[in-house]
Amino acid sequence: MKTENIEDIYELTPIQKGILFHSLYAPEFGQYFFQTRFAIRGNLNSVAFEQAWQHVVSRHTILRSGFYWEDVDNPLQVVYKQVNLPLEQQDWRELDPVEQDKRLTAFLKCDRQQGFDLSQECQMRLTLFRCADQYYQFIWSRHFLIVDGWSAPRVLDEVVQFYEAFCQDQTLSLAPSIPFQIYIDWLQQQDLSKAEVFWRRVLQGVKAPTPLTYLYADDVGSLANPNEQYNDQQITLSEAKTAALQSLAKQHQLTLNTLIQGAWTILLSRYSGEKDVVYGCTVSGRPADLVGAESIVGMLVNTLPVRVKVNPEQSLLPWLKQLQAQLVEMRQYEYSPLVDVQGWSDVPRGMPLFESIVVFENLPVPPSLREGNRSIEVPNFTNLYKINYPLTVVIIPGSSLVLGINYDFSRIDVATINGILTHFEIILHCMVTHPEVPLKDLSILTQTEQRLALELEKEITFDFDFKETSPIDQNPVQVSVSK
Template sequence: LTKLEAAFQEIVKRHEAFRTSFHTVEDELVQSIHEDVALSIEYSKKAPKVSIDTMIKNFIRPFHLSEAPLLRVGVVTVSEDVHFLMWDMHHIISDGISVGLFMKEFEALYKGHTLSSVPIHYKDYAAWQQTQTASERYKKQEAYWLNRLDGELPILDLPTDYSRPKVQHFTGSRTGFEVGQELTKKLKHLSTQQGTTLYMTLLGAYQILLSKYSGQQDIIVGSPIGGRSHAETESIIGMFVNTVAIRNQIQPTSSFDEWIQQVKERVLEAYEHQAYPLEVLIEKLGIPRDLDRNPIFDTAFSLQNIDQSNISLPNVQVQPYNYLFEVSKFDLTFQAVEANHNILFDCEYSTHLFNVQTIKRMGLHYIQILESIVENPQILLSEIELVTKEEKKELLDEFNDTTTAYESQVCVHHLFEDQVTKTPHAVA
């Protein structure tokens, strides 16, 4: 525990992000960097009737932005040989790459290694970013996004299981599915043939899925991007991630290989103009704020490429604990990660809109699209079917079982009324 505390304290000392608090001065938000910040590790013992998930849930609680550090560390002792190490940090000071960096530094410091000093800090990047607002490059990026998102923006209207609340809730859940090694191999081959990346192919299929479900052709999907375009930022813990809005118009008469070239063009344009902050773009567009939706887009897609390998510590066996975070930032997010020649999907969804069966079925339909495009890249988008073989059998053979005899003189609406009488509280 002494080594544990020393390692975390050294990380706080190394990175200004963990010694930062935020304050309002003359109606402006400013960051204050403290010279010394003490990190107190929270120790507790697991009670017999309390689950570890409950303890984790209680550990995750709001931070006070005016109080540093915006990092919390806890240790839960289950037995003499079993402990849970937890840490939580505010998103304002960290991103996914920061988490991987944090883990690597903790491992090295726990082992007693000496780390080289951090060359620059997040405030240096923030100051440089502010100087860019007057540059020609910044103005060019702003002009691109204002033009790309000009006019009335489409509101994605997915069919939901529950009515949309008047005020947006961020309560959510997750479920997953995998593509499989054979289909993954075919998707990579298809991407090579089309001159695209795997990300572009998967994103293109996702926008087809959304179009099929919504019946809309103008689709906007948010996609996070690392934002660390300079080598000096690779060793900094901080919030660099930006989100780009990828807008595509789907023409049902286009073939998939024509469609994926449009996706490729839009993605490359988005990457070229990725430095323009989303929050600034929202203000510039002057989009009316709806309490029940996110501005610009309500769904996101990502292909993760973050190194978050397991920690290796001397005399300690370490393994990650799979905790279900009950949060969804958007209505629906498909997060893909490539592992062991397979593509794994983690679907984050709003539980105020969808139930888990709907999201699982959506995953099956997504795979159906992927199988259709690898089998025939020239297939017209209008000809891509969502219905799986199993669903076809269910619809045509099981639901359409015509062996039941009905009285020929009874009208359909009378049969309906009879069923209402038999099961008045059942779903119609």
């Protein structure tokens, strides 16, 4: 560690400690590794683009941080005064589009496998591929320790603003950034005793996670490449179906997030046969009483348990309102360290509190990423990441809602995931078309599955007659058995 280049040293947040532990425990799986990929159209000035990134890194302490965990009681993050973040560039204009796609896929895989040396000064990489004269693919790779999903758009927004200024030989003056340490200081001031009372009440009686064993394939085979343990599948709802969900939420003063979590709760209950389910959900971790929290760049997001009881006789809308009230109450304690929350439950040490999480990516999209009057155009971007849970539901809102699942394919096969996504879409459609019905009447089955279920029911329904001499009634008794 070069002490002359050190600006500051402080402890990690609880969520950072958990991420660091999992990253060091299983580095070969590329967990908590994020890649943001987006296309760029226009006459890109690569020199100004690299310069813009360098200025943004200089503004935010977390982007200049490495991590130190050896020979210390608690791991530390070290902020460096200066960090060099080079932009790697490759020219692919002579390659046809098919070959470009192959090489980009191979690069993304290799990039994930490379990972990061967490003790180094910067946990980010930038790679630019020129695919045509005015078309580029750009990859921003970083570790989840430094930037959460809420922070990423802010970083990109500042990059675009600085880029535009440099291209026009102008000086850009932005408001001073808020150091990540401000959030750490706020965390250390919170009263965990109040959080403990809340979580012990919420999790009382939970002794094991809602199992995903009913989703696991009997034999998914050995991993051909242990570095690629996770995969992604997704479907996109039509604009009409998305608008119907939004209308339902607005009409009944519900959030879209509540509808999604309600649908996932019902699916977990149906799959497991349990009426008391627990899953995880991500929260922004940006408290209202911390001035400037929404503008802090860093790892503030947290993952916490959601416990929901499913009464089949209860009507959908009142149940959803209860769920929403529960989620609002939980926000008061979203600073709670997950490791402590698990300790306050009855789940034994060494056993996870939940095996699936829901990530609702309702992220702010800065104007600079939407406006069409820029010298370069960023039409869309995609986040690729791996998180340390067997199954992660990722929801991306928009005019067409995206339902995605990141899953451990050493435990769950692709056919099962496709089935889950199909059932997810069906249950959301049923919630829109039958919002007043009891939970038990909401179907998750496709038409084919419904037909097979009816045929199976017919096969196991039978009638038979038998005669039995009874001292009370000498008449024959007819019995009909249905299952």
